Amino acid sequence: MTREDIRTAVLEGLSNIAPETDPTSIGDAADLREALDIDSMDFLNFVIALHKRLQVAIPEVDYPKLLTIGGAVDYLDAKLA
Template identity: 60%
Template structure:
């Protein structure tokens, strides 16, 4: 899965949670909860959606690594890379 594929999957799952957001305007280094004005339950739904869609385990201790678009993409890429090895 390429970085573009990963970012597309992340964006699609976030769009399900915050459908009115222009993702082209979202700063990839800013906290998603603040940028998208989502609460902790929405963020948990995002984590769960990534787990289900991509088949990756995301332990609760790793949730802070997924708070930005760049962080989420890097985490998913690393996790997918490790599971493929």
Template identity: 60%
Template sequence: MSEDEIRAVVLEELGNIAPEADMSAVDPKADLREELDIDSMDFLNFITALHDRLGVNVPELDYPKLTTVDGAVVYLQGKRTE
């Protein structure tokens, strides 16, 4: 799966969690919780959705690596190639 495809999945799942947000305006380097005003439960739902879509297990210790769009893409791409 390419970086662009992973980015599309990340943005789609964020859009499902924060439907009122404009995903095209999300700063890929900004903290998702602040940028989209999501709480910890929303973030956990996001992680679960990524696992379901991409088959990547994300241990709790790695959650901070997925707090930005860019961080999530890099992390997920690395895990899918392992």
């Protein structure tokens, strides 16, 4: 899976939890919770969606690594390597 495939999965996951927003307009370093105005349950649903789609185990201790689009792509790319 390429980094672009991973990025697409991340953006689609964000679109599903915050359909009223355009995640492609968010910078790679922006805090997703603030940029999308999502709460902890929405963020958890995002992590679960990534786990299901990419078949990657994401322990709770690693959740902070997924707080930005860039961080999520880097983390998932490393896990899938």
